[in-house]
Amino acid sequence: DAKTTQPNSMESNEEEPVHLPCNHSTISGTDYIHWYRQLPSQGPEYVIHGLTSNVNNRMASLAIAEDRKSSTLILHRATLRDAAVYYCILYNTDKLIFGTGTRLQVFP
Protein backbone atom coordinates (compact mmCIF):
# COMPACT_ATOMS: atom_id res chain seq x y z
CA ASP A 1 0.00 0.00 0.00
CA ALA A 2 1.30 3.42 -0.95
CA LYS A 3 2.41 5.59 1.95
CA THR A 4 1.61 9.15 2.90
CA THR A 5 3.55 11.52 5.13
CA GLN A 6 1.83 14.18 7.21
CA PRO A 7 3.00 16.47 10.01
CA ASN A 8 2.08 15.12 13.42
CA SER A 9 0.33 18.29 14.50
CA MET A 10 -0.66 21.76 13.40
CA GLU A 11 -2.26 24.73 15.07
CA SER A 12 -4.61 27.40 13.84
CA ASN A 13 -6.66 30.25 15.17
CA GLU A 14 -10.38 30.27 14.71
CA GLU A 15 -11.64 31.80 11.44
CA GLU A 16 -8.21 31.59 9.81
CA PRO A 17 -7.44 29.35 6.82
CA VAL A 18 -5.62 26.10 7.45
CA HIS A 19 -3.45 24.27 4.96
CA LEU A 20 -2.79 20.65 5.85
CA PRO A 21 -0.02 19.13 3.71
CA CYS A 22 0.45 15.53 2.65
CA ASN A 23 3.31 13.95 0.75
CA HIS A 24 2.74 10.83 -1.30
CA SER A 25 5.77 10.50 -3.53
CA THR A 26 5.09 6.83 -4.38
CA ILE A 27 1.55 7.44 -5.60
CA SER A 28 0.47 5.34 -8.57
CA GLY A 29 -1.66 6.45 -11.48
CA THR A 30 -4.76 4.70 -10.14
CA ASP A 31 -4.54 6.03 -6.57
CA TYR A 32 -7.17 8.49 -5.50
CA ILE A 33 -6.25 10.94 -2.73
CA HIS A 34 -8.80 10.81 0.07
CA TRP A 35 -9.03 12.88 3.22
CA TYR A 36 -10.88 11.80 6.32
CA ARG A 37 -10.99 13.34 9.75
CA GLN A 38 -11.70 11.97 13.18
CA LEU A 39 -13.17 14.24 15.81
CA PRO A 40 -12.53 13.30 19.43
CA SER A 41 -14.39 10.14 20.46
CA GLN A 42 -16.03 9.74 17.06
CA GLY A 43 -15.64 7.57 14.00
CA PRO A 44 -13.75 8.79 10.95
CA GLU A 45 -15.61 11.19 8.69
CA TYR A 46 -15.09 11.67 4.95
CA VAL A 47 -13.88 15.12 3.98
CA ILE A 48 -12.96 15.16 0.30
CA HIS A 49 -11.18 13.24 -2.42
CA GLY A 50 -9.61 13.80 -5.82
CA LEU A 51 -7.51 12.25 -8.53
CA THR A 52 -5.71 14.94 -10.49
CA SER A 53 -7.70 18.16 -10.43
CA ASN A 54 -8.32 20.42 -7.48
CA VAL A 55 -11.63 19.77 -5.77
CA ASN A 56 -14.00 21.85 -3.67
CA ASN A 57 -16.92 20.85 -1.50
CA ARG A 58 -18.83 22.37 1.38
CA MET A 59 -16.28 21.19 3.91
CA ALA A 60 -12.94 21.92 2.29
CA SER A 61 -10.80 22.25 -0.81
CA LEU A 62 -8.19 19.82 -2.04
CA ALA A 63 -5.22 21.11 -3.98
CA ILE A 64 -3.26 18.41 -5.81
CA ALA A 65 0.24 19.04 -7.13
CA GLU A 66 0.73 18.66 -10.85
CA ASP A 67 2.98 15.62 -10.35
CA ARG A 68 0.50 14.24 -7.78
CA LYS A 69 3.28 13.62 -5.29
CA SER A 70 1.75 15.94 -2.76
CA SER A 71 -1.58 17.47 -1.87
CA THR A 72 -2.98 20.04 0.52
CA LEU A 73 -6.28 20.05 2.34
CA ILE A 74 -7.54 23.57 2.79
CA LEU A 75 -10.03 24.58 5.45
CA HIS A 76 -11.00 28.07 4.45
CA ARG A 77 -12.09 29.29 7.87
CA ALA A 78 -11.23 27.04 10.77
CA THR A 79 -13.79 26.65 13.53
CA LEU A 80 -13.41 25.04 16.93
CA ARG A 81 -15.39 22.11 15.56
CA ASP A 82 -12.62 21.47 13.01
CA ALA A 83 -10.25 20.34 15.77
CA ALA A 84 -9.59 16.73 14.80
CA VAL A 85 -7.05 14.29 13.41
CA TYR A 86 -6.91 14.61 9.62
CA TYR A 87 -5.89 11.61 7.56
CA CYS A 88 -4.56 11.69 4.01
CA ILE A 89 -5.14 8.29 2.40
CA LEU A 90 -4.24 6.86 -0.99
CA TYR A 91 -7.16 4.73 -2.04
CA ASN A 92 -7.32 2.30 -4.95
CA THR A 93 -8.58 -0.86 -3.33
CA ASP A 94 -11.49 -1.87 -1.19
CA LYS A 95 -10.06 -0.62 2.07
CA LEU A 96 -8.87 2.55 3.73
CA ILE A 97 -5.36 2.39 5.18
CA PHE A 98 -5.06 5.01 7.89
CA GLY A 99 -1.78 6.52 8.97
CA THR A 100 -1.23 8.57 12.10
CA GLY A 101 -2.59 11.74 10.51
CA THR A 102 -2.23 15.39 11.54
CA ARG A 103 -3.77 16.52 14.79
CA LEU A 104 -5.21 19.98 14.21
CA GLN A 105 -5.70 22.26 17.18
CA VAL A 106 -7.89 25.33 16.74
CA PHE A 107 -7.63 28.17 19.21
CA PRO A 108 -10.37 30.74 19.87
Add this chain to the structure above:
Amino acid sequence: EPEVTQTPSHQVTQMGQEVILRCVPISNHLYFYWYRQILGQKVEFLVSFYNNEISEKSEIFDDQFSVERPDGSNFTLKIRSTKLEDSAMYFCASARLRNNNEQFFGPGTRLTVL
Protein backbone atom coordinates in the same frame (compact mmCIF):
# COMPACT_ATOMS: atom_id res chain seq x y z
CA GLU B 1 -29.31 12.66 6.76
CA PRO B 2 -28.90 8.86 6.80
CA GLU B 3 -26.23 7.50 9.10
CA VAL B 4 -24.60 4.27 10.17
CA THR B 5 -25.61 3.14 13.63
CA GLN B 6 -23.85 0.71 15.94
CA THR B 7 -24.90 -1.13 19.07
CA PRO B 8 -23.97 -1.38 21.82
CA SER B 9 -21.95 1.76 22.37
CA HIS B 10 -19.91 -0.02 25.03
CA GLN B 11 -19.50 -3.75 25.61
CA VAL B 12 -17.65 -5.22 28.55
CA THR B 13 -16.86 -8.91 28.46
CA GLN B 14 -14.70 -11.51 30.12
CA MET B 15 -11.74 -13.00 28.29
CA GLY B 16 -12.78 -16.09 26.36
CA GLN B 17 -16.39 -15.01 25.92
CA GLU B 18 -18.07 -14.48 22.58
CA VAL B 19 -19.25 -11.02 21.58
CA ILE B 20 -21.37 -9.80 18.71
CA LEU B 21 -21.11 -6.20 17.61
CA ARG B 22 -24.00 -4.90 15.56
CA CYS B 23 -24.20 -2.31 12.83
CA VAL B 24 -27.02 -0.96 10.69
CA PRO B 25 -25.50 0.44 7.50
CA ILE B 26 -27.12 3.11 5.37
CA SER B 27 -30.03 1.48 3.58
CA ASN B 28 -29.00 1.74 -0.09
CA HIS B 29 -25.36 0.90 0.53
CA LEU B 30 -23.94 -2.35 -0.79
CA TYR B 31 -20.42 -2.47 0.66
CA PHE B 32 -19.69 -2.96 4.32
CA TYR B 33 -16.58 -2.73 6.44
CA TRP B 34 -15.26 -3.23 9.93
CA TYR B 35 -12.29 -1.32 11.31
CA ARG B 36 -10.84 -1.18 14.79
CA GLN B 37 -8.82 1.34 16.74
CA ILE B 38 -6.89 0.33 19.82
CA LEU B 39 -6.68 3.22 22.27
CA GLY B 40 -4.08 5.75 21.11
CA GLN B 41 -3.31 3.86 17.90
CA LYS B 42 -4.23 4.01 14.23
CA VAL B 43 -7.53 2.97 12.73
CA GLU B 44 -6.97 -0.51 11.25
CA PHE B 45 -8.92 -2.26 8.50
CA LEU B 46 -10.39 -5.62 9.48
CA VAL B 47 -12.69 -6.81 6.72
CA SER B 48 -14.80 -5.77 3.76
CA PHE B 49 -18.06 -7.49 2.78
CA TYR B 50 -20.16 -7.44 -0.36
CA ASN B 51 -22.93 -9.64 -1.75
CA ASN B 52 -22.89 -11.78 1.39
CA GLU B 53 -19.23 -12.60 1.04
CA ILE B 54 -15.99 -11.35 2.46
CA SER B 55 -14.19 -9.32 -0.21
CA GLU B 56 -10.97 -8.76 1.66
CA LYS B 57 -9.65 -9.27 5.16
CA SER B 58 -6.56 -8.20 7.05
CA GLU B 59 -4.12 -10.30 9.04
CA ILE B 60 -5.94 -9.22 12.19
CA PHE B 61 -9.13 -10.91 11.00
CA ASP B 62 -8.22 -14.44 11.99
CA ASP B 63 -10.43 -17.47 12.66
CA GLN B 64 -11.77 -15.90 15.85
CA PHE B 65 -13.56 -13.25 13.80
CA SER B 66 -16.58 -13.64 11.56
CA VAL B 67 -19.05 -11.32 9.85
CA GLU B 68 -22.50 -11.77 8.49
CA ARG B 69 -25.51 -9.86 7.29
CA PRO B 70 -28.25 -12.05 8.71
CA ASP B 71 -31.36 -10.13 7.73
CA GLY B 72 -30.49 -7.69 4.97
CA SER B 73 -30.19 -4.75 7.30
CA ASN B 74 -27.89 -5.63 10.20
CA PHE B 75 -24.20 -6.27 9.68
CA THR B 76 -22.50 -8.06 12.54
CA LEU B 77 -18.98 -8.75 13.71
CA LYS B 78 -18.53 -11.76 15.97
CA ILE B 79 -15.46 -12.44 18.03
CA ARG B 80 -15.66 -16.07 19.09
CA SER B 81 -13.30 -16.11 22.06
CA THR B 82 -12.20 -12.67 23.11
CA LYS B 83 -8.65 -11.86 24.19
CA LEU B 84 -7.40 -8.95 26.22
CA GLU B 85 -5.81 -7.49 23.09
CA ASP B 86 -9.21 -7.33 21.36
CA SER B 87 -10.06 -4.35 23.56
CA ALA B 88 -10.58 -1.49 21.13
CA MET B 89 -13.11 0.74 19.39
CA TYR B 90 -14.75 -1.12 16.55
CA PHE B 91 -16.11 0.97 13.70
CA CYS B 92 -18.53 -0.19 11.07
CA ALA B 93 -18.61 1.60 7.72
CA SER B 94 -20.67 1.35 4.58
CA ALA B 95 -20.42 2.64 1.04
CA ARG B 96 -22.79 2.85 -1.89
CA LEU B 97 -20.15 1.92 -4.43
CA ARG B 98 -16.86 0.13 -4.21
CA ASN B 99 -13.42 1.63 -4.65
CA ASN B 100 -12.71 5.30 -4.36
CA ASN B 101 -16.10 5.96 -2.90
CA GLU B 102 -16.89 7.70 0.34
CA GLN B 103 -17.18 5.38 3.30
CA PHE B 104 -19.63 6.37 6.01
CA PHE B 105 -18.55 5.39 9.50
CA GLY B 106 -20.65 4.63 12.54
CA PRO B 107 -19.92 6.03 16.00
CA GLY B 108 -18.20 2.85 17.10
CA THR B 109 -18.53 0.23 19.82
CA ARG B 110 -16.01 0.32 22.61
CA LEU B 111 -15.12 -3.27 23.50
CA THR B 112 -13.43 -3.86 26.84
CA VAL B 113 -12.14 -7.37 27.53
CA LEU B 114 -11.35 -8.09 31.17
